[in-house]
Amino acid sequence: MPVPELLVTPTNINDILPLIEAGADAFVIGEMRYGLRLAGEFNKADIKNAVEIAHNHKRKVYVAMNAIFHNEKVEELDSYLQFLQEIAVDAVIFGDPAVLMAAKQSAPNIRLHWSTETLGTNWYTCNYWGRKGAKRAVLARELSMDEILEIKENAEVEIEILVHGMSCMFQSKRPLIDNYFQFQGKQMEVRQSGQGYLFLYDPERDNKYPVFEDENGTHIMSANDICIIDELQELVDAGIDSFKIDGIFQSPQYIIEVTKLYRKAIDLCVHDSNQYEEEKDQLLEKIIAMQPQNRGLDTGFFFKETVY
Amino acid sequence: MVQLVDKISEIRNGKRVIVKKPELLAPAGNLEKLKIAVMYGADAVFIGGQEYSLRSNADNFTLEEIKEGVSFAKKYNAKVYVTTNIIAHNENIPGLENYLRGLEDAGVSGIIVADPLIIETAKKVAPGLERHLSTQQSLSNWRAAQYWKEEGLERVVLARETTAAEIKEIKEKVDIEVEIFVHGALCIAYSGRCVLSNHMTARDSNRGGCCQSCRWNYELYRQEAGQEIPLFSDNDVPFAMSSKDLNLLKYVPQLIEMGIDSFKIEGRMKSIHYVATVVSVYRKVIDAYCADSDHFEFKDEWLQELAKCANRDTDYGFYKGLPGYQQQLFNESRQKPSHDFAGMVLDYDEETKMVTVQQRNFFKIGDQVEFFGPNIDNFTMTVKNLYDEEGNMLDAARHPLQIVRFQVDQPVHRYNLMRKENVHAV
Ligand code: SF4
Secondary structure (H helix, E strand, O other), X not given: OOOOEEEEOOOOHHHHHHHHHHOOOEEEEOXXXXXXXXXXXXXXXXXXXXXXHHXXXXXXXXXXXXXXXXXXXXXXXXXXXXXXXXXXXXXEEEOOHHHHHHHHHHOOOOOEEEOOOOOOOOXXXXXXXXXXXXXXXXXXXXXXXXXXXXXXXXXXXEEEEEEEEOOEEEEEOOOHHHHHHHHHOOOOOOEOOOOOEEEEEEOOOOEEEEEEEXXXXXXXXXXXXEEOOOOOHHHHHHOOOEXXXXXXXXXXXXXXXXXXXXXXXXXXXXXXXHHHHHHHHHHHHHHHHHOOOOOEEEOOOOOOOOEO | OOOOOOOXXXXXXXXXXXXXXXXXXXXXXXXXXXXXXXXXXXXXXXEEOOOOOOOOOOOOOOHHHHHHHHHHHHHOOOXXXXXXXXXXXXXXXXXXXXXXXXXXXXXXXXXXXXXXXXXXXXXXXXXXXXXXXXXXXXXXXXXXXXXXXHOOOOEEXXXXXXXXXXXXXXXXXXXXXXXXXXXXXXXXXXXXXXXXXXXXXXXXXXXOOOOOHHHOOEEEEEEEOOEEEEOOOOOOOOEOOEEOEEEOHHHHHHHHHOOOOEEEEOOOOOOHHHHHHHHHHHHHHHHHHHHOHHHOOOOHHHHHHHHOOOOOOEEOOOOOOOOOHHHEEOOOXXXXXXXXXXXXXXXXXXXXXXXXXXXXXXXXXXXXXXXXEOXXXXXXXXXXXXXXXXXXXXXXXXXXXXXXXXXXXXOOOOOOEEEEEOOOOO
């Protein structure tokens, strides 16, 4: 049985080695100028560094270029892609076709992963981006287990899903928090400061949604962290290619510990599914014990029906 | 450099005349609205079919109604586009081919599409349909526009997040038809990138299930060192994420000069009164500018006319750059439009000067009413007498769709609309 990749998001360069030790196979990094909702900022030097460390340990580095680009940045995509190709990053994650155009022109050998988060909802469209050059499609988080399995069955590209962490529910170009403070006539620091974060409280549902602003706009995140550490068997059996843990808003310690637990879960699914059955509840218990205050766990849309 | 934008103008009889007139594209939530939109001056309408459209609540068109709409529009040289802009799931794939073939057979000019599944399937099974990239793809730069051109699309609808400068640059750099939103409600998120309703109500916003969750009540806090610090006090206005509606009427001349191909009015859920009013005002401004651009003067009465059907504040969105709080609504209370739709003219007898009107809202003897339409100048008068179909005297038109007659001294025509001032309007 093929072993799915365990993909994680380091918060900075110092996380890479411990995450490798914890069992990560690949990393998503980048900078907010080109990438969306990253766990940390990696400038060019950091990326180069990360690639060296990862490659020394036969691990992979994917760089996020999945922003929605406006004219002002589209002409610099080429040089960034060329740089990434030179330092041999293992893939670039894109959503905007502008990146595809630039890659074709300036970095034709770079491997591409398609990810817009919300638009990856059917197998035909995954294969469409495959025909345009993507080797992998990242699926929307609002899909059920059955939909994911059906996509995998029909996919001609690798399939990546989120198995753990926060997911984005909303991106606006507008600085909504800043605008609110300005409307009130207040001066506030709205950018992420490292300690603490802002959230929107929804009294109706008693939910707390983390919210932040950066140069890509305002992002609202899910109230709970997805966690399906105890539901992996079917996905591993189906051959899903990559399982992602998103560590945005989490501490390096948390990401490292969660990575270890998922490593264990995946290896058990592959090599000893009976033992996985035995141990999966304990694995889940361990994650529950680690959850920060305010962050519940749920299974996202894996077992939830959506209507329209 | 090659000039990609077509020639905009020429001099005729000493006047600078616009030869590249943009298409005025109007929403049509049902057949009646389609007819009104076309008669009031839309060059094209967009409608939703029974499936694959993002407004699952609107009274969407059956294939039969689409056919009827197309043949009606044809008489006015107008086109019909069908929105098929859902982001499809696996379960939406079966049936798509037949649906698209049906649209092609019905004679629609094109479809508005976001999902490559539908884009490619249409090319394969219904090549007669033009494909216009929906704003659901949030197309925001010229290189992405170039991509969709190379994919064979006829037109791109730009993201509502693009500024005037960006729109202009995209039009200059890429030889593809460009459509932009000029009027109507705005999503506060990038289109296609909001799944709030999925998470909060298990309704898929990208398949028409959006519950406008962005406009619900939220409170803003900072979480720090185990504490939750409220970032508002009791007398503060609550946090809100609601955009003022878009209104680019004043910028119509600039947009014409940029060579924008289609001006889109949002609002398939909007009333017939709204559609008629907005379409006729944009029609007037476009025609006035195109007839003699050098002597064009913007008239405030056009904006006043638009205000008669507006129930929310309007602004220019991203046109001049990143919107600030001035482009948002806080502490929103639903306003009533300054005018109500009162009735639609069915007939007018030149000799007796009696009009036959289908009632759409309560009105009575003594009320001031205003008539408007594509073939008359607006005028206001007082209702002096009122009869039902049998000629019995009435004091008021009380029943929805009731047919009534009364005297109107100035001639009006079938499909002219009648509105009256809303006395309770704020
Ligand atoms: S919830 Fe608001 S921002 Fe999101 S899709 Fe609906 S209207 Fe747009």
